[in-house]
Amino acid sequence: MHNTNMHEVARRAGVSLGTVSNVLNHPELVSDETRLRVKRTIDEMGFVRNGSARHLRVGSTQSIGLVVLDVTNPFFTEMARGAEDAASKRGYIVILCNSDNSSRKEMNYLRVLEEQCVAGILIVPVNDKTNYAQALRRRATSIVLLDRVSRDANKCSVSVDDIYGGELAGRHLLDLGHRRIAYIHGPLTSAQYADRLYGVHRAVSEAGFDPDRTIVPLAAETDNAFAGAARVESFLALEDSPTAIFCGNDYLAMGVMNELARRQISVPQDVALLGYDDVEISSMLAVPLTTIRQPKYDLGFAATDLLLDEIVNKASHTHRQIVFRPELIVRQSTGVR
Known part of the structure; x- marks a missing residue:
């Protein structure tokens, strides 16, 4: 069975290969008319891009990790929804991990997420001694703390007072x-x-x-x-x-x-x-x-926005510590x- 490739999509849509790439990876760089034409062509031809090939080329995937303390708690469910909505708008997916308030499980998930080459990680840490997260940052993996204030000015966080x-x-x-x-x-x-x-x-x-x-x-x-x-x-x-x-x-x-x-x-x-x-x-x-x-939903949404900004604009990104007020x-x- 023949698999449609990007060259064929570009020929059918009457655009360059680079334009197809931009529609898939940086749609904000393409005019609305061209973007819609390319997307229509992609749908008509049944094109599915090779995520593994992109991963090998750029060194990361269009996915981010979200590590929470307890997925059965509705607080984290709504937070995850905010994160998912923010990620989806930028073409990313969220991989949800449940640490179960266990430092050991948390460390294991962080290791697995790094092995999967996620673009960045959102984490509600079990405690303030998440050493593996510090090691990830030293290896240039972007991390944003959720529901916890960062004591490190070089790390973003989103929390509540x-x-x-x-x-x-x-x-x-x-x-x-x-x-x-x-x-x-x-x-x-x-x-x-x-x-x-x-x-x-x-x-x-x-x-x-x-x-x-x-x-x-x-x-x-x-x-x-x-x-x-x-x-x-x-x-x-x-x-x-x-x-x-x-x-x-x-x-x-x-x-x-x-x-x-x-x-x-x-x-x-x-x-x-x-x-x-x-x-x-x-x-x-x-x-x-x-x-x-x-503001559970807003916590997840704001943290994901910060993380994706750091991923996409590493050189110009400014680390911020956002603190919401409860009511x-x-x-x-x-x-x-």
Whole structure:
């Protein structure tokens, strides 16, 4: 079976071989009329370019890697959607990898992505000690940190001000009269959870209360709904029981809400509950969840834009650290209607 090649496409479309190449690789350099004519010819002739040959020629593929902590968490699903949309606009595909909060799996995925010659990598790191990522940068692989601020001025990052998010949560609960607040969180080796706790501390201190008396941290083994449900027993065993629970993410909060309901403890009548992320389902729960909204889609989209700019314009690219501000979304779970 004959495979159509670029020379034949160029002859049929009445353009040069270089124009066909530009339509495939740099469509912004070609006029709309010519680009449409070449694309129509490609479709008519059934041409499929040889990705392996291009890979051998330029040393990388039209793909980027995205390494996240937990693909089952809706927060990362929406972030990945933003990354995919931004990549698709520039002719790239996204390879999604799930580190499962494991440094070992994270390192393995980074190695595999490098072996596959991806053009660059977006990563939500397990912790701040991702040495393999540093090695990748030394080998000229472009990397952008997601949901984490880069301490390196020569590396791009896109994140959210989680300290401010923690402050928003703390102030809201204090304004409602709560003076003892449980904070159910994932591992504090994750900067996000540590920053959110610091933000609550700051809000409590600024309100004139003692953070050590007001805040009761309850660490979960991980940060999914099952882990949240598992911490309810510890919460109920506390002396001088807190009247409010702030969860480090909505996934934890869903597990907490479900377990409280199973034990016939009402939200918000018996205990107020506040989450973090504002995943889509949080507004559809039996008791709609008050939460701190992160711009999940925008995080993925902005990070991919930065990564592709670095890939395409290496010489002129300026490294940036973009920080979004979260916002408080008030619903019924904290007793406000």
